[in-house]
Amino acid sequence: DGGITQSPKYLFRKEGQNVTLSCEQNLNHDAMYWYRQDPGQGLRLIYYSQIVNDFQKGDIAEGYSVSREKKESFPLTVTSAQKNPTAFYLCASAGGGGELFFGEGSRLTVL
Amino acid sequence: QQQVKQSPQSLIVQKGGISIINCAYENTAFDYFPWYQQFPGKGPALLIAIRPDVSEKKEGRFTISFNKSAKQFSLHIMDSQPGDSATYFCAASIRTGRRALTFGSGTRLQVQP
Numbered sequence: 001d002g003g004i005t006q007s008p009k010y011l012f013r014k015e016g017q018n019v020t021l022s023c024e025q026n027l028n029h030d031a032m033y034w035y036r037q038d039p040g041q042g043l044r045l046i047y048y049s050q051i052v053n054d055f056q057k058g059d060i061a062e063g064y065s066v067s068r069e070k071k072e073s074f075p076l077t078v079t080s081a082q083k084n085p086t087a088f089y090l091c092a093s094a095g096g097g098g099e100l101f102f103g104e105g106s107r108l109t110v111l
Numbered sequence: 112q113q114q115v116k117q118s119p120q121s122l123i124v125q126k127g128g129i130s131i132i133n134c135a136y137e138n139t140a141f142d143y144f145p146w147y148q149q150f151p152g153k154g155p156a157l158l159i160a161i162r163p164d165v166s167e168k169k170e171g172r173f174t175i176s177f178n179k180s181a182k183q184f185s186l187h188i189m190d191s192q193p194g195d196s197a198t199y200f201c202a203a204s205i206r207t208g209r210r211a212l213t214f215g216s217g218t219r220l221q222v223q224p
Contacts (some may be wrong), residue, residue: 102154
């Protein structure tokens with residue numbers, strides 16, 4: 001099956017810990033994205049990458065970091081600098097037509 | 112700065128009725144306007160999309176109406192069904208540059224049987 005795989009689905013973090021969310025795609029898409037979803041605020045762009053070994057900050061990048069060493073993978077690290085990390089995180093990829101394909105999401109809760 | 116404004120925040124419609132969700136955008140460089148449907152605990156999925164060179168696009172029970180001069184677009188769901196109960200997001204992007212979607216805040220639709 002072609003698609004986006006995010007893991008873990010649920011994650012709990014203690015204050016001060018860094019956590020990494022995995023995102024893998026087998027759609028052969030060049031572009032990948034991370035969004036954060038909070039109730040009543042829609043989806044906000046954290047980071048995006050249009051090609052391997054290159055990535056750009058989105059609208060709310062503070063407290064997050066990413067890497068893009070392989071075309072298929074775009075992991076997101078939520079660092080201890082992120083003041084309010086509890087949220088639903090969505091990874092997406094896009095081909096040339098502009099349509100974004102989303103994964104099932106990862107729900108992060110800070111204890 | 113919220114570049115895409117969506118309303119209403121929630122909507123209750125009777126089965127068989129018409130659901131209408133509206134969005135307005137500010138950036139005139141946007142040239143791609145999709146609607147996404149999201150069920151609880153799942154990622155959004157593309158429902159229908161339109162480009163600014165047409166004023167309307169219909170796919171089955173779903174229709175996008177687009178008004179370029181007013182910078183507004185809307186989703187109409189005809190013959191709404193309980194299975195349509197979900198959260199709907201409008202979005203916009205520019206096909207060049209970063210191509211990332213800017214999303215509206217979402218509309219929670221409930222279709223009552």
